[in-house]
Amino acid sequence: MTNQPHQLEIRNLHASVGDQPILKGINLTVPRGELHAVMGPNGNGKSTLAKVIVGDPEYTVTEGEVLVDGVNILEMEPDERARLGVFLAFQYPVEIPGVTIANFLRLAMQARKAEGEEVSFTEFYGKLQSALKTLEWDESIVERYLNEGFSGGEKKRNEILQMLMLDPNYIIMDETDSGLDVDALKIVARGVNSMRGPNLGGLIITHYQRLLDYIVPDKVHIIVDGRVVQSGGPELAKKLDTEGYDWVKQLAVAGA
Amino acid sequence: MTQPFTEELIAQVGGPDWLRNKRRESLDLFNTLEVPTEGVEAWKYTRVDVDFSELRPHGKRERVTDISALPASVQKRLTSTDVGAYLVLDGPDVVYATELPTELREKGVIFTDLKTAVEQHADKVQQYLYSVVPAEVPDDTTIAAPGTTPSKSPDPSEGKFSALAAALWTNGAFVYVPRGVEVELPLGSFRVMSEAGTYTATRTLVVAEENAQVTFIDEQDSEDLPGTYAIGAVELVIKDGARLRYVSIQNWGKGVTHIQRQRGDVGRDATLNSLVVTMGGTLSRTEMQSYLRGQGSDSEMLALYFANEDQHFDHYTLQHHAAPHAHSDLLYKGVNADQSVGVFSGMIKVDLGAQKTDAYQKHRTLMLSSEAQNYSVPQLEINANDVRCSHGSTTGPVNQEALFFLRSRGIHKELAEKMLVTAFLEDVLSRVPLQSVVKYIEGIIAQKVGAA
Ligand SMILES: Nc1ncnc2c1ncn2[C@@H]1O[C@H](COP(=O)(O)OP(=O)(O)O)[C@@H](O)[C@H]1O
Ligand SMILES: [Mg+2]
Numbered sequence: 001m002t003n004q005p006h007q008l009e010i011r012n013l014h015a016s017v018g019d020q021p022i023l024k025g026i027n028l029t030v031p032r033g034e035l036h037a038v039m040g041p042n043g044n045g046k047s048t049l050a051k052v053i054v055g056d057p058e059y060t061v062t063e064g065e066v067l068v069d070g071v072n073i074l075e076m077e078p079d080e081r082a083r084l085g086v087f088l089a090f091q092y093p094v095e096i097p098g099v100t101i102a103n104f105l106r107l108a109m110q111a112r113k114a115e116g117e118e119v120s121f122t123e124f125y126g127k128l129q130s131a132l133k134t135l136e137w138d139e140s141i142v143e144r145y146l147n148e149g150f151s152g153g154e155k156k157r158n159e160i161l162q163m164l165m166l167d168p169n170y171i172i173m174d175e176t177d178s179g180l181d182v183d184a185l186k187i188v189a190r191g192v193n194s195m196r197g198p199n200l201g202g203l204i205i206t207h208y209q210r211l212l213d214y215i216v217p218d219k220v221h222i223i224v225d226g227r228v229v230q231s232g233g234p235e236l237a238k239k240l241d242t243e244g245y246d247w248v249k250q251l252a253v254a255g256a
Numbered sequence: 257m258t259q260p261f262t263e264e265l266i267a268q269v270g271g272p273d274w275l276r277n278k279r280r281e282s283l284d285l286f287n288t289l290e291v292p293t294e295g296v297e298a299w300k301y302t303r304v305d306v307d308f309s310e311l312r313p314h315g316k317r318e319r320v321t322d323i324s325a326l327p328a329s330v331q332k333r334l335t336s337t338d339v340g341a342y343l344v345l346d347g348p349d350v351v352y353a354t355e356l357p358t359e360l361r362e363k364g365v366i367f368t369d370l371k372t373a374v375e376q377h378a379d380k381v382q383q384y385l386y387s388v389v390p391a392e393v394p395d396d397t398t399i400a401a402p403g404t405t406p407s408k409s410p411d412p413s414e415g416k417f418s419a420l421a422a423a424l425w426t427n428g429a430f431v432y433v434p435r436g437v438e439v440e441l442p443l444g445s446f447r448v449m450s451e452a453g454t455y456t457a458t459r460t461l462v463v464a465e466e467n468a469q470v471t472f473i474d475e476q477d478s479e480d481l482p483g484t485y486a487i488g489a490v491e492l493v494i495k496d497g498a499r500l501r502y503v504s505i506q507n508w509g510k511g512v513t514h515i516q517r518q519r520g521d522v523g524r525d526a527t528l529n530s531l532v533v534t535m536g537g538t539l540s541r542t543e544m545q546s547y548l549r550g551q552g553s554d555s556e557m558l559a560l561y562f563a564n565e566d567q568h569f570d571h572y573t574l575q576h577h578a579a580p581h582a583h584s585d586l587l588y589k590g591v592n593a594d595q596s597v598g599v600f601s602g603m604i605k606v607d608l609g610a611q612k613t614d615a616y617q618k619h620r621t622l623m624l625s626s627e628a629q630n631y632s633v634p635q636l637e638i639n640a641n642d643v644r645c646s647h648g649s650t651t652g653p654v655n656q657e658a659l660f661f662l663r664s665r666g667i668h669k670e671l672a673e674k675m676l677v678t679a680f681l682e683d684v685l686s687r688v689p690l691q692s693v694v695k696y697i698e699g700i701i702a703q704k705v706g707a708a
Contacts, residue, residue, distance in 0.1 A: 054664050056660060056664075057656075057660065077663070078663040078664050079666050079672070082663070082664055082666035083666045087665075088664060090661070090664075094661045096676070096679060097679060097682070097683065098676075098681075098683060099662075103675075104662070104675075107675070108666050111665070111667045111668060111671075112666055162665060
């Protein structure tokens with residue numbers, strides 16, 4: 001598989017909930033080394049796309065493929081996909097009382113190791129220290145139960161903590177910016193930018209330009225009614241910011 | 257048809273005259289009662305299919321002088337426990353014991369086995385023994401306003417096993433803490449059994465005098481023992497202003513039927529914190545009853561259980577508010593895997609005069625298998641008009657959203673499920689300030705989760 005392209009490729013992806021189609025033929029390719037913004041009005045399938053990629057059992061894929069470095073992952077279990085290096089920062093992370101962040105992070109790191117290989121204390125602790133520093137977070141946070149009683153902003157920051165700890169190859173960030181104040185936004189952006197490099201590809205789902213001021217995307221795609229209706233450079237995001245979404249909705253009607 | 261136990265057995269277990277008389281009366285009662293049937297509300301979902309004529313008492317075991325001669329499971333526990341003094345019972349009698357620290361003895365604290373206490377502390381034992389858990393079922397009929405329908409009275413057959421425990425108990429722990437004395441380190445008893453096809457009847461008596469404070473840990477553990485019965489009674493006397501923490505950890509081997517009534521009599525401004533842990537045995541019926549006798553008394557009632565394979569766990573609880581301004585807070589959490597059955601009957605009773613009662617009850621179960629069953633029967637009988645009572649029960653599978661979240665981070669499904677089961681039981685444990693006990697329980701849970 002040495003000649004496979006290092007990219008996340010979504011081919012003609014159709015997915016539904018029950019018998020209601022939501023994704024209606026998404027095509028997208030993100031090579032490693034690039035971050036693409038995904039924008040679009042509410043309720044048009046952005047989160048669905050994100051969750052289908054990571055294998056949320058709520059959704060049924062009816063057609064198409066998702067290729068990670070050339071391998072179709074749609075038949076894989078969610079944990080298998082994660083171990084391939086796909087990571088979703090959820091729009092609404094769940095609260096799991098009774099599971100501490102520390103324990104959770106350790107087990108998630110361990111899950112990526114080969115049989116018989118242990119996450120050493122130094123590896124874990126070293127990584128944790130540096131991630132917490134980037135996020136300006138006190139170490140005591142990891143003794144708390146996963147997201148229990150966290151504010152919206154803390155939950156988002158916690159998603160980035162996991163991202164930093166798990167070293168994914170492909171990240172998908174689902175409206176990580178919503179509910180964050182400017183300071184928190186900068187911290188989150190710093191976390192993502194610290195990972196940026198030739199080995200990281202990803203999708204940044206957002207409504208607003210403001211996150212993209214800090215994480216400048218290589219490309220921008222607009223999703224309306226379960227399809228990519230327009231792709232372009234960073235200037236496309238700026239256009240949406242000033243002109244709103246009405247014109248893209250027209251594109252969808254024209255394209256349908 | 258149940259065969260009567262004979263007088264001969266009384267001679268074997270012995271005791272002074274007053275005790276023998278009591279035993280004889282109890283045995284007579286036992287012989288007149290039936291094993292509770294399906295028609296008895298408090299036993300609706302649990303059948304004990306026992307042929308008493310086939311049962312013989314568990315054999316007596318020699319006392320040992322060294323821990324290394326004890327069963328392996330007890331030895332292991334003893335290396336990690338932090339109790340200040342303990343008894344080890346194998347079947348009917350004590351096989352090993354440690355002494356209370358001198359300092360506590362000098363303050364008048366007594367910790368010994370009940371048989372010895374009957375001889376050496378006759379007055380105290382005679383005063384309290386059978387006062388909280390008598391042979392018959394305690395009459396918890398509520399006091400209602402004149403002219404209103406009285407609440408349901410218990411069925412006499414609910415006294416079947418307590419009558420047995422009253423008649424034929426062989427030994428158990430005796431704890432006495434004098435007025436105002438605080439015992440810091442917990443005291444404990446480790447019970448094992450080692451002979452299949454037998455029964456063992458034990459009795460524990462803990463007395464905390466006014467403003468005294470003590471923790472007692474009652475652990476039961478054995479190898480697999482087919483057709484074996486452990487019948488117990490635990491009497492807890494908590495005088496005005498006293499505080500008692502009672503922990504019972506049932507981890508018998510397969511084949512054991514465990515039937516134990518635990519009851520606290522809680523005085524004015526006194527506190528009883530109980531924790532019931534049920535992990536072992538094949539059939540288990542544990543009753544935890546708080547009789548809130550005194551004004552301003554308080555009872556925290558916690559439990560956790562994990563039933564798998566063909567285990568049948570029945571938890572019966574009572575929060576009987578007999579005085580005003582008392583508070584009770586119950587949280588029972590359980591896991592049912594495989595073909596196991598869980599039963600929870602939780603009673604809140606409030607007498608006519610018990611105004612300003614604050615009673616809370618919550619039972620939550622996690623179902624890991626579609627073949628497992630769970631019956632939850634909360635019941636309220638409220639005769640006072642200015643009270644706060646609430647109860648709730650939830651049953652459901654592992655939270656699928658949480659499971660997906662963990663898996664989306666690369667954690668394998670099996671491990672993610674185990675994490676969630678452990679997490680589910682965690683909040684009960686987080687309320688128990690006994691580190692070594694919590695560790696021990698977490699160890700048992702980890703084992704059971706691993707097997708599930
Ligand atoms: N689990 C679900 N159950 C039912 N409908 C869903 C579910 N997930 C998404 N949808 C529907 O699919 C559409 C797209 O939702 P979503 O992907 O969340 O949009 P976006 O992220 O673009 O706001 C919406 O109409 C939404 O109501
Ligand atoms: Mg969304």
